[in-house]
Amino acid sequence: MANESLVTKLTIxxxxxxxxxxxIEDPNELILQVNPQExxxxxxxxxxxxxxxxxxxxxxxxxxxxAAGNSFTPQVFQKYEMPNLxxxxxxxxxxxxxDPYANTYWSMDDGSEQxxxxxxxxxxxxxxxNWQSEEHGPPFLLINWGSVLPSHSNDSSHPEGRxxxxxxxxxxxxxxxSAKGFPIRAEIALDFIGVEDPEKxxxxxxxxxxxxxxxxxxxxxxxxxxxxxGSPEFFLQIAKVNNLPSIYAIEPGMKLVFxxxxxxxx
Numbered sequence: 001m002a003n004e005s006l007v008t009k010l011t012i013x014x015x016x017x018x019x020x021x022x023x024i025e026d027p028n029e030l031i032l033q034v035n036p037q038e039x040x041x042x043x044x045x046x047x048x049x050x051x052x053x054x055x056x057x058x059x060x061x062x063x064x065x066x067a068a069g070n071s072f073t074p075q076v077f078q079k080y081e082m083p084n085l086x087x088x089x090x091x092x093x094x095x096x097x098x099d100p101y102a103n104t105y106w107s108m109d110d111g112s113e114q115x116x117x118x119x120x121x122x123x124x125x126x127x128x129x130n131w132q133s134e135e136h137g138p139p140f141l142l143i144n145w146g147s148v149l150p151s152h153s154n155d156s157s158h159p160e161g162r163x164x165x166x167x168x169x170x171x172x173x174x175x176x177x178s179a180k181g182f183p184i185r186a187e188i189a190l191d192f193i194g195v196e197d198p199e200k201x202x203x204x205x206x207x208x209x210x211x212x213x214x215x216x217x218x219x220x221x222x223x224x225x226x227x228x229x230g231s232p233e234f235f236l237q238i239a240k241v242n243n244l245p246s247i248y249a250i251e252p253g254m255k256l257v258f259x260x261x262x263x264x265x266x
Contacts, residue, residue, distance in 0.1 A: 010145035014127045030127040031100040044081040082194025093117045093184045116182040128167045165192035215254045
């Protein structure tokens with residue numbers, strides 16, 4: 001029989017930044033007591049049409065003409081959404097299951113040694129849910145386990161098994177209580193929303209999308225604008241957006257933001 005201590009537990013680490021480089025204050029890691037038996041992934045592709053509407057994969061354009069069958073508006077690819085993830089797990093303080101924190105969270109701290117899952121769930125909230133003042137929202141999360149988890153980028157060259165996300169929803173269902181009313185077992189459903197660094201996003205060069213472009217040797221603003229917007233005339237706007245002192249103040253390796261432009265200005 002395999003040694004249970006060798007089982008790799010699903011781990012969720014919490015960070016202040018989308019790059020997952022700076023961890024939040026301790027506690028900043030959650031180890032699931034029970035690895036998921038099922039993982040649900042939802043993949044979405046965003047499209048737009050000539051009228052500027054948006055739809056997800058499989059949807060039909062929203063124009064009245066298309067709905068009436070009088071004309072057809074072709075769908076134009078906009079971007080891949082990072083997959084959303086659902087994990088169902090349980091937490092149990094009865095002693096039946098191994099404690100990933102060596103009994104740190106299973107007893108009341110008043111000396112009564114009453115079993116409870118309250119402290120583990122409180123840790124879960126701190127790691128996954130609680131407000132981060134620096135980001136004005138919940139922390140960014142990195143889930144690490146196995147090989148089925150999607151990578152932190154839609155670029156296939158990035159590794160699998162490390163999923164970058166934020167918490168979308170957490171549902172806690174208490175299913176067992178001790179004789180004194182302490183919760184000793186709970187079912188937990190976690191829904192995560194995938195996130196991605198802007199520079200790692202896989203998109204086309206649509207002028208209706210934001211782009212973070214790295215300057216290559218020989219690039220200049222008019223040529224870059226022509227490639228993205230179909231016209232070089234927007235180089236002054238791009239210089240202003242990126243706080244450049246001059247349209248010539250670019251160099252290889254610099255990353256420039258090319259935001260969507262109003263159609264009336266193009």
